[in-house]
Amino acid sequence: MAKKKKLRSSKVDRISKLPAHLIQLILTPLPIKEAGRTSVLSREWRHHWRSITRLVFDDEFFDSPDSSDSDDEISANKLMSNIQETLQVHDGPITEFVLSNIQLVTTIKISPLISHLSGKGVSDLSLLYCKYSGPLMFEGEIDSSLFHAVQLDRLSMEGCKFTVPSWFMGFTRLTSLRLEYVGLPDDFFHSFLLKCPLLEDLRVFFFQGLYDLEVVAPPCLKVCILRAFCLDSIIGFKYAPLLSVVSLQAQEIESESPATDMVSVFASLPALQQLYVSFECLDLIAADPIPYRLPTVLHCLKVIDIRKCGHKNGSLLKQEVLLCLIKSSPNLFKLTIQMEAGGDLYFRRDLKLPDCEPDTDLEAKDGCCQRLQEVDIKLSGGSQVELDLLRFVLANGPLLRRIVIEPGKKLSWEGCLKFLEEIRHYDCASERAEIIYVNKCNVVVFRTRLANL
Template sequence: MLPPSRKYDDMDMISKLPLGIIETILCFLPIQEAARTSILSREWRYRWITIPKLAFIEETFQVTYDDELSILDQIIGGSNERKVKAKRCKIFNAVYQVLLMHEGPIHEFTLSMWADNSCVEIDHMLYHLSRKNTLKKLTLDICCGYKLPLSLFSLSHLTDLSISSCALDHQPTFKGFDSLTYLFLQEIHTTEKTLMHLLSNCPSLKHLNLGSNCTTIEYSDDYVIADLFKCLPVIEDLCISFHIILCFQPDRIPKKLPTALVHLKYLCMEGLSFLHKYGLPFLVLLIKSSPNLKKLKLQKWRCYMWLIDDSYLDEVEVGSVTLKDYQNIWVEHLNELEIVEFSDGKNALDFVRLILAKSPVLKKVRIYLDEDGDKDEELQILRVLLRSPCASPVVDIIVRQVRTS
């Protein structure tokens, strides 16, 4: 039997962990759980107030409303609006307490919740973070339509910025995010001027996700699509919605971009229709302008058609696309092609045949049919592709129903 002192030492091993390991453990915990670790031992007490990574996600908060509602409200079930405000208030109080007690740098900050422009508390949080001036990664998912404050543009050390469901205004005093390499913009409301000003002041940007048909961009006659790509000289990973392309005067698509996208390795285009008169020409333009492209992914949204105005429906027919139309394409480094929600009939099929004939190192072709596809269509498409000219001797072609995950 071990002596009592030995038993205690074995049980208290958690207190002897190196500070670096303690910090790593705390960074993986929700902030509420991280704060509770103060009771574990003297070594863990208030250690959570120094962790550099903070995340506040509404779904993870356990909130009861009994202390927020009157007795009458509790008897009759209470107002849903009042409950929402009560939960929002508790979340803000928690964030305020953490920021007030926190010591040392904050490198990552995440806030995901329902809010609106009446929530000045979010402005205060961002202002506090800008005063610390240590933030490197910021994630904001704030439904719905929250207008981001000026202090966002003062976070000069950012390397990663993710914004969802927010409004982004032009800030003429913005001098740029010199260190920003990753930018994710989804379901935002902005203007062409703001977007161009932001992108043109991110000289190190390598990863850009600019998608979603729910994104609204107020366009003007000041920019064309070539201007957008001038802002991305070192881009390596690009995911862009065709809906965004249509905001930049697509009738003025150039024969080639003024600057080749020589660093681009991965291209994903969402919401593309091969039937739209600008769809295939723009896609071919990007492929021809990306000499080192390795993976191409095309994805169509089922709801895409009804989200676009009637002018789209007047311009969908471009005619059949054949290999002869684009003989000057040579996709030297492409090794993977993936199409999700495959449709648009012969135009889409001919595009795949074009890629097969012009990609000498292609290894994988993955075609996922839309919800209307069936086994017979799978076999028919596969049969056509297997019989098509192919520049690569090792390409593996798979055609199947659209993935559910």
């Protein structure tokens, strides 16, 4: 018995003896309520949550409002009171502050928070008002005190709207800005961005109602991701010397939207490395005349990814625009095309392959695709556009290693076999080119070298 007691007393309480920096690493990713509950693990942990540098207040932190508390102002006061009580007992710096899924109020008066957080040195602020529940979910209104937090390095907002006060001089340290379901002021892509001179990463999801989408990029901007419900505007960029990743997507385009000159668009993007564009947005940079090749060669562009984003085609992919981009990108490494079913279908069910003359513009080998190695294509139905595109890359890609083909919803297995039979007769510049056929779940059905077809 004495021996057993001795063994028990000799056991080391490893949890209590963890170094303080390891405890901080464990607590920091947790929401504030969960971090506080870890005090049951050990007495040594009781006060550690008070010094974590990342504070997350989510919907589980707040008690459900009483049925009598239907007034928004009462709910807002409760919310702010709970947060301030927690901040008062917090000891140490706060580098990241997250207010997540707050659905209790329609106006968040954050001036007391901003004042406190600024004194704590917060550099990463997230105000995630509510989960998405509709295309116009911009209900949470952020008051102007946000614009006093000029020390911010990263800012994220969701499900809200804001107005830029006239006295705002800018976020002079901001490097990352992420907005989702946010009602934007009219001058957002113009004067507002210019007030963020160090901004490197801009991501704006599901905005609406902007008529002139000309991004006046800060000089340090490297990533620009824009995704809209509906665009009825001209797309353009002022000169952005460091912008390397551009993503433009929209679910709908107004039928009478004016197109802009693609020459001027890409002349402003000399460092572009990755381009992601939906079919709809491609139409907006396709003003006639479309050049055979851009006068400004896109030496840095390595990835072109063109996908269908919404439900209305408007028109099929402008083949001339895509070819112009390919011919203007001598270092292109990967090409992804996601076709959607339209009116140009040839292999649906029992339809026969049409007797079509190949596009002569696609036959000439003019030195492009010399470094292209990967092609991913989702077939709409085996259209002539798709056949012409594959003929072009096969004839011009000496380093081509793999072509991944995924059938669309309206393309049968028999139709895919007909498609493969057709491309079997095409000239191929690469001896290593491999065809990989995947199903709708991205599972490989078969793979073979093109030479073996």
